[in-house]
Amino acid sequence: MTRLRITHAPFYRSACTIPQRSLWILGAALLSLVPGILFYGMPAFAVAAVSVGSAMAWEHLFSRLTGRRNTVTDYNAALIGLLLAMMLPAGAPWWLVITGTFVAVVLGKMIFGGMGGNPFCPAALGVAVLLVSWGDYLDFDLAYRQMAENFEMMEPLGLVKYFGAAMAENYHISDLLMGRQAGGMGTVCGAGLLAGGILLMARGIIHWAISLSFLAGVAVTALCFQWAAPQTYAGPIFHLLTGYTLFGAFFLATEDSSSPVNTAAMILYGLGGGVLTVLIRNRGLYVDGVIFAVLIMNLASPLLDRIRPKALGAQEVK
Amino acid sequence: MINNLFFGYAALRLNYTGLEDNRPEPVALSLPGEVSLLAGCTPDQALLVAKKKTLLKKGEDVRTGQRLRLFETEDVFLLSTVTGTVSGVGLYTGPLGRKLVRVNIVPGKEEVTDDGLFDTDNLDPASAHKFISQLPGRMRLLPLQGDLPPINELVVCAGEKDISVVSNQYALKHDGRRVADGIELLKRVSGVKKVTLAVPGDLAPCAGGMGARVLSLSRQYPAASPRLIAKEILGRAVPAAKPLAREGLAFISTETAAALGRIAQREAGVFDKTLSLVLKNGTSILVKVRIGTPISHILSLFNQSLVEGDYLIGGGPLTGVAIHDPDYTISPYMDGILVCAGEDILENGDYGCINCGKCVRVCPARVPVNLLVRHLTRGDYLKASDHFNLDSCLECGLCTYACVSKIPILQRIKLGKMKLRAMKQEVIDGGRAQ
Ligand code: SF4
Ligand code: SF4
Numbered sequence: 010m011t012r013l014r015i016t017h018a019p020f021y022r023s024a025c026t027i028p029q030r031s032l033w034i035l036g037a038a039l040l041s042l043v044p045g046i047l048f049y050g051m052p053a054f055a056v057a058a059v060s061v062g063s064a065m066a067w068e069h070l071f072s073r074l075t076g077r078r079n080t081v082t083d084y085n086a087a088l089i090g091l092l093l094a095m096m097l098p099a100g101a102p103w104w105l106v107i108t109g110t111f112v113a114v115v116l117g118k119m120i121f122g123g124m125g126g127n128p129f130c131p132a133a134l135g136v137a138v139l140l141v142s143w144g145d146y147l148d149f150d151l152a153y154r155q156m157a158e159n160f161e162m163m164e165p166l167g168l169v170k171y172f173g174a175a176m177a178e179n180y181h182i183s184d185l186l187m188g189r190q191a192g193g194m195g196t197v198c199g200a201g202l203l204a205g206g207i208l209l210m211a212r213g214i215i216h217w218a219i220s221l222s223f224l225a226g227v228a229v230t231a232l233c234f235q236w237a238a239p240q241t242y243a244g245p246i247f248h249l250l251t252g253y254t255l256f257g258a259f260f261l262a263t264e265d266s267s268s269p270v271n272t273a274a275m276i277l278y279g280l281g282g283g284v285l286t287v288l289i290r291n292r293g294l295y296v297d298g299v300i301f302a303v304l305i306m307n308l309a310s311p312l313l314d315r316i317r318p319k320a321l322g323a324q325e326v327k
Numbered sequence: 328m329i330n331n332l333f334f335g336y337a338a339l340r341l342n343y344t345g346l347e348d349n350r351p352e353p354v355a356l357s358l359p360g361e362v363s364l365l366a367g368c369t370p371d372q373a374l375l376v377a378k379k380k381t382l383l384k385k386g387e388d389v390r391t392g393q394r395l396r397l398f399e400t401e402d403v404f405l406l407s408t409v410t411g412t413v414s415g416v417g418l419y420t421g422p423l424g425r426k427l428v429r430v431n432i433v434p435g436k437e438e439v440t441d442d443g444l445f446d447t448d449n450l451d452p453a454s455a456h457k458f459i460s461q462l463p464g465r466m467r468l469l470p471l472q473g474d475l476p477p478i479n480e481l482v483v484c485a486g487e488k489d490i491s492v493v494s495n496q497y498a499l500k501h502d503g504r505r506v507a508d509g510i511e512l513l514k515r516v517s518g519v520k521k522v523t524l525a526v527p528g529d530l531a532p533c534a535g536g537m538g539a540r541v542l543s544l545s546r547q548y549p550a551a552s553p554r555l556i557a558k559e560i561l562g563r564a565v566p567a568a569k570p571l572a573r574e575g576l577a578f579i580s581t582e583t584a585a586a587l588g589r590i591a592q593r594e595a596g597v598f599d600k601t602l603s604l605v606l607k608n609g610t611s612i613l614v615k616v617r618i619g620t621p622i623s624h625i626l627s628l629f630n631q632s633l634v635e636g637d638y639l640i641g642g643g644p645l646t647g648v649a650i651h652d653p654d655y656t657i658s659p660y661m662d663g664i665l666v667c668a669g670e671d672i673l674e675n676g677d678y679g680c681i682n683c684g685k686c687v688r689v690c691p692a693r694v695p696v697n698l699l700v701r702h703l704t705r706g707d708y709l710k711a712s713d714h715f716n717l718d719s720c721l722e723c724g725l726c727t728y729a730c731v732s733k734i735p736i737l738q739r740i741k742l743g744k745m746k747l748r749a750m751k752q753e754v755i756d757g758g759r760a761q
Contacts, residue, residue: 011633011653014669015422017738019645019724020638022673023339025731027681078677125681125732213339216684270684270697314698320716321554321692322567 027124030214031084035091037209038260041201042095044187045194049099053194056101057094064090064110071119085124089113092132092260095195096253096300097139098152105146109135129307130264133257137300149191164191165251167296169243174235177243185250196256206259215263218275223258224249226283234291242291254286257299267307274313282306339689339729341548341645343527344491344603344611346500353497353601353615356628358434361414362619363656364395364405365427372398376418376428387413389432392444392597397428406444406461408598408618409434421655422641422648432619438595445593447512455516463600463618464494464582465660466553479575480560481519483510483584485526485534486544486551489643492662493613494601498581499526500533505588506581507537512591513579514538524581525556548645549691549723553578567718603663606631616657622664623653636669645724676733679704686726686736692719696726696736703739708746717743 046053068086072079080086093109113135118127140147149164165185168176184190188198196202209215227248234242248254253261262268262282269278282302289298368376375381381397389395389407396404397416411434419429450458459465466484483506485499499506510522522539527546534541542559544550556578557571558564565574582601589597598618605611606629616625622639626632633639633653640647641661679701686696699715702708711717720740727737 011637012635013633013649013651013653014636014638014672015649015651016638016672016675017649017735017741018640018642018647019728019737020640020647020649020665020667020672021644021728022733023685023729024673025685025729026676026733027678027731030683030731083678122679125679213685265684266682268682270682270687271695317695318693320567320694320719321558321721322564322569323716323719324566324568 027085028083031088033212033214034209034260035084035088037205038088038091038095038195040205040208041188041198041256042091042195044198044201045095045099045196048188048197049194052100056097056099056106056194057091059103059106060094060097060110061087061090063107064093064114067111067114068119071115075119077123080123083124085118086114089118089131089135091195093135095256095260096132096136096193098147098149098192099194100152101146105139105143109139112138125266127266128311129304130261130267132264133261133300133303133307137304140295140300149193153191164296165247166290169247170290170296174240174243177247180247180251182246182250185247190251192251193253193256196253199250199255202255202259206255209259209263215259216275218272219263219268219279220258222276222279223262223283223286224254224279226280227254227258227286228283230284230287234287248287248290252290252297253299257282257286257303261299261303262306267310269310269314271314271317273318274310274316277316278306278310278313281309339685339725341490341725341728342546343487343548343551344493345527345529345546346493346496348493348611351613353613355599355615356620356625358409358617359620359624361431361433361621362409362411362617363419363429363431363621364408364619365419365421365429365656365658366397366403366405368397368403368426368428370426372403372428373418373426376416379416381416381428383413383416383430385413385415388435389413390439390441391595393441394443395430397430403428404457405430406458406598407432407441410438410440411435422650440595440597444597445590447516447590450516459579459583459587461659462583462586463598463659464498464580464586464662466578466580466583476573476575478517478519478572478577480521480523480577481510481513481517482553482556482560482576482578483522483524483539483581484551484553484556484578485524485530485581486556487643488551488662489646490548491605491611491643491665492603494603494662495581496527496530497601497613498585499530502581502585502588503533503537505585505592505594507588508591509584509587509589510537510539512587513584517577519577523560525551525559527551549721549725552691552721552723554721555691567716600657600659600661602657602661604629605663605665607637607666607668618657618659620657621654622650622657625657625664626653626666631666633666638665638667638669638672640665640667645728646722673733675735678732678734680734681732683731685729685731689725689729691723691725692716692721694719694726700734700736700739703736703743704734708743708750711743712747717747720744 064086069081113131117131117134121127186199190197210217228245231245231248235244269275285302286298391410393407411432414433415431419427421427485495523542524534524539525542526534528543586597599615600618604614639650641650694716702711724737
C-alpha cells in the first residue's frame, strides 16, 4: 500500500515565512542604506559589512555555545546588524560596531530565547547602549568633522537644539529627503526610508498603524511646541525628516516581538513613541529621542496589548 | 497550495470557492464494485463485531434506504445507500485512529428503494436526528433529541464548511425545488415555524419563495461558520462555551434539505453526494457519487495515482482531515477530496511565535492567538481557556494559514479543547463516584 502522509489541517499555508520577511525588510532597508553608502563611500560600506558580519557571527557563536538550533539562516541577525549599522556614522570604529551587535543580538535577542522572546527592539537596544557608553562616537558633528562636503556638516537636530529654530531654515525639504544632512549613514535619506516603509506596509510586513501613528505623534507634538515657542522649536516637517524619525517609524518601532498586535494598542504605542521622541528632543538631554522613545514604548507594549477587542462570545472570568 | 500575493493585506483574505470555479455540471460516477458504510461504535459493540455477533450478517440482501440494524439497541444503525448483498461486517480504523464498524455491500443489478425511507408521516423528532445524519451534507447540528430546549429557529445553510467545496451552493442553485420541499418536510417533523435560509450573497436570487427568511452571507471565509451565522440571527454572540442548540438554533445544510426533498417526493438519488474533487494539478471538478464509494474508485476514474508521501485530504484545505487509506469511503459529510503532492504542502516550522500579529488580524473570532499559542505550547490549558479565549475559537484554521512561524496552532487549539473536555469529564465522574 502506498504510504500517504498524515498531518493536521490547514493544508494551505500562506507562503510568508520568517526568512522571507527578514529578506524583505533587508531589501527595504537597503533603499536608504545604498544612497548613504554612495554618499559616504568606503567607510560606510565597511561599517555595514562589519556590522552584518559580526551580528551573524554572534548569533552563530551563541547558538553553538548554548547548544541551540542555529538560526542564522533566517537572516534575522543579518537584519539586526544592518539596522544597527544604518544608525551609526560612517567610519565608526570596528570595536564599537562589534560591541553594538553583541548587545543587540546576544543581549537583545538570544538570551530571551531568540526571535519572539525579546522585550526590546534589538537594534535599538544596541544603539542605546552605545549611545550611553560611548556617546562621542555617535555624535555626528564630531564624526564628520574631517569630511569636507559642500553642505552643512552639522547634525540638524543638534543645531536646532543649541541655536534655535532659525537654524532649521538652513535645510530645504529636498536636502533632507535626498540625504544632504549629517546623521546615521542609513537614516539620512528620507526618500529612501519612505520608499522602504511604504513597500513594507504594502506587503503587510509592518503594520501601518504603528508607523503612521508614530509619525503623527511626532508631527503633532512638534506642532504644539512650535506653536508655544516658535523661536526655540522647529516645526513638524523638520522633525519628521531629521534624526532617526522615519527610520524609527518604519524599522525600529515596528519590530514584531516588542510591539503590540491589536490596532488600538498599536496606535497608542505609535503615538506614545512619537510624542516621547519630540519631548526628549526638545526638553531632554539627548539630541535625538527616537531610540529611547522606542525602548520606553517597548516596555509599555505588553500593557498596551491588554487593550484588545472582546472575543466572540467571550465571558468575564471572575 | 499556498499563496503569496504582493499586497500583504489582500493575501490573508480567503474567499469561498464559487460554483463557477468548478465544472458546472457534476460528473455522475458509476457505482463501485463494493460500497462500504461506516459508523462509530462503543468498545462493547466493537467486541460484538469482532465476534461476528451483529444482527446484520454477511449474505443478507438489502434495499436502498433500508435501515440496517447492527445491534439490539437502536443507537447505531445505517441506511443502506445501494441495493445489493452484504459482503461483510467488520471493524475499521478510520482517520485519527477512530474505531468504526464497517458494512460492505456489493450492489446488485437493479435498484429498489425501501418503502420505509419514504414513510415520513411517522417520523418523530427523536429518530429524525439519526435518520437525517445519514443523508448527504450532514451538519452535525440538528438537535432534535436529548434534554435540549425546543428549537426556535431552523437555519438552512447554503454556505460551505470550507473553501474549495461547493456542494451546498450547488444544491441551492440546481435543486432549489427540492430544498424547498425539504424545508417543508422539516417544518412538519420538527414543528418549527421560523426558518432562515443562509446563502452566500451572490446566490440570494435562488433563495426566494422557499418559505424562509433569507440571510445573505459574505463571500469571505469563514462567514458560513454556524456561530457567526447565529450572531447575525440573534443580534448578539452566543457565549463561547454554550452550544448553539441551547439557544434553540438548529442547523442543516441545503444539500441535506435537498435529500429530504427527494424523500418527500419519493424520488430516487437520495444518497448521491455532490463533492468537489481537487486533482493534483489543481483542477477542481464537481462529481456526484453514491455515499460509501471508496475514494480509490473515484481516483482511478480520474487517473490520479498516489505515490509515497502524497496527501489525500477529506473535506477542504483549511479544516479537512488527512486520510491514510485510499480505500476509505465517501461519508455523508465529506464535501470535498483534495489530492496533493507532498511537496505542495508547507510543513510546520520549528520556531516559536514571533508576535507578528498576523493570526490576530485574520481571526474572525478575535481570539488573541499570539498569547493563546504561548499558553497552549506550554500545556497551560486552563489559563488558555480562562484568559485567552480558547473557547471562542471557531476552528476555522485561518490563524494557522497566516502564521509566519508555521506553528500548528489549530492542532494545538483542538488538543487544548479536548484536554479541557476530558478534565471536566473527570471532575463530573469524580463527583458521581463520591
Ligand atoms: S482557528 Fe484561529 S483564526 Fe480561526 S477562530 Fe480559531 S483562533 Fe481564530
Ligand atoms: S501568526 Fe504565528 S508567529 Fe505571528 S503572532 Fe500569530 S502565532 Fe505568532
